[in-house]
Amino acid sequence: MEHFDKLDLDILRLIVEEPRAGVREYARRLNIARNTAQARITKLENSGVIVTWRPQINPAPLGYPVAAYVHVHIMQRQFDQTIARLETIPELIEANTVAGEGDLLCRFVARDNGHLEEVLRAVLETQGVVRIRSEIVLNRRLWPRVIPLIEKLRPHA
Template sequence: MDPTDRHILDILRVNARTPVSEIARRVGLSSAPVARRIERLERQGVIKGYVAIVDDTATGDLDAFTEIRLAAGVDTRRIEEIARQVPEVVQYFAIAGDPDALLRFRVPSVDDLQRVVNAIRRTGVVTSTKTLIVMGEWDRATELR
């Protein structure tokens, strides 16, 4: 990874649909070397994929984070396994300190959030949870557009 690769990644983080010709202009190279760099970054797994950033307020969905505290001796990989089975979980973070893990949910309603959090609590590996509902958000990448 050199500074040009990092610059290309910064551009793609803001808008993954930026044409290669525009990226090339902004990094000071021609299109062919930029395309090769992007392909290499994809092959190496630096670029894992491309996503659409959806405005959840437009869909009516709720975003929430739940802190997870695990029973003594339970490996955090166990909660990751559980999270992968719950479609409403959109992100999992193993974190240092207290709590042990953080889950991000996207659900249609508070009732759905309660149902999903209760299901995670009933797994037998969770000792406590704390859920935070997102009231608003800001994202550096979308602000840069």
């Protein structure tokens, strides 16, 4: 594990809060050289802390207001092939291997409940899928966040 100091955490917080501000603005706000800010950002990228610069998208305004978490049980020795097949379902927006209920915990979106049923049927018909168990999201109360983790690390930096 790489060591991250206060400056790394300050830059990370700015990136999370205002990803479009840019390196020059981060440097100005932190009163550091632009090259220093760029070097620290590169360090955060190379260490795997920053994994993407893509925006976080809310699928609801795009016509996909229904979300469900689906536990997917996969045939033994069919894992990679089954995931590759599941990736062809556009409504699959996240998949994580898990210990516990099922082998994968996936997040799907849909236009409405009828469409969700079609999506779940497509998952069940995917070669390698043994069974599924779904949970419909009623309302997202908290978007993915990291600022509390950054703040918790501050005293140790």
